[in-house]
Amino acid sequence: MPIPCSAAGTELPPVTVDVERGRLRFFAEAVGETDPVYLDLAAARAAGHPDLPVPPTFLFGLELERPDPFGYLTGLGVDLRHVLHGEQAFTYHSVAHAGDRLVLRPRIAEIYSKKGGALQFLVKKTAVTRADGSPVADLTSVIVVRDPASAR
Amino acid sequence: MSGRRVLEAGPITRTTLALFARASGDHNPIHLDPAVARSAGLDDVFAHGMLSMAYLGRLLTGWVPQERIRSFRVRFAAITPVHARPTCTGEVVHVTAEGVATVRLTVALADGTVTLTGEAVIELPATPPHD
Structure with a gap:
């Protein structure tokens, strides 16, 4: 079932997340990080950070903190088995740290199709700020949805 | 800033994928459950794209x-x-x-398959180091 193009422009509910030190350490270990700046508070402070820094791609996952994080896709009739992450981009304004309360404001910016509808593309843009409004980063995700029926 | 850097990552085990699913919040079973992967026509689970991007972030x-x-x-x-x-x-x-550097990024598998291509833009310090 094709995603209705009318979904473009939809604002998704904002997500507010407190960045926890333990969560950052767990992420660092899961991706094989060995740089003590991302694991050890004393090393982070020695490098000039107020607390453990949020590594460059961690922000992507914070948006998944909501209940039913892929509900915006399944609600549009998308089968998650047919979803691929096509592109991901980050533009950074400042490094966030453990202890920051971050607000993520996602919206579906664009929907288009290729190959006669066999592939649909959904572009999601998310602004990340601290609770005081200071900008942290802007994220752009391109999600590719395969339609196995129209590929035949 | 100049030259080239390489980071060897992995091997990406099933444990790596389970830990990354939890760490990243992406619990899509296509990365965790071989039965779900097979029902989508794949031989087995595959890694989250964001795991490879996180490796590039480490680099x-x-x-x-x-x-x-x-x-x-x-x-x-x-x-x-x-x-x-x-x-x-x-x-x-x-x-x-x-003093703004553009870094071309690539992730490749042992058989030569390129899995990610990309770019980072880096601000260099006012007084560039000698390397």
Whole structure:
């Protein structure tokens, strides 16, 4: 079932997340990080950070903190088995740290199709700020949805 | 900032994928459950694209202080099968007179398959180091 193009422009509910030190350490270990700046508070402070820094791609996952994080896709009739992450981009304004309360404001910016509808593309843009409004980063995700029926 | 950096990551085991699912919040079972992967016509589970992007992030933050990264973008070109050992490469391809470097990023598997291509834009310090 094709995603209705009318979904473009939809604002998704904002997500507010407190960045926890333990969560950052767990992420660092899961991706094989060995740089003590991302694991050890004393090393982070020695490098000039107020607390453990949020590594460059961690922000992507914070948006998944909501209940039913892929509900915006399944609600549009998308089968998650047919979803691929096509592109991901980050533009950074400042490094966030453990202890920051971050607000993520996602919206579906664009929907288009290729190959006669066999592939649909959904572009999601998310602004990340601290609770005081200071900008942290802007994220752009391109999600590719395969339609196995129209590929035949 | 100049030259080229390489980071060897993995092997990406099933445990790696389970830990990354929890750490990243992406619990899509296509990365965890072989039965779900097979029902989608695949032989087995495959790694989250964002895991490979996180490896590239490690390459960048091991190279320059994170606050100098202005932007970081990738295109996911091919899936990364479980047990893969991705090789991440960064190469400075351009430096402006204002001291902004463009780094070309690639992730490739042992068989040569390129799984990610991308680019990072890095602000260089006012007084460039001698390397």
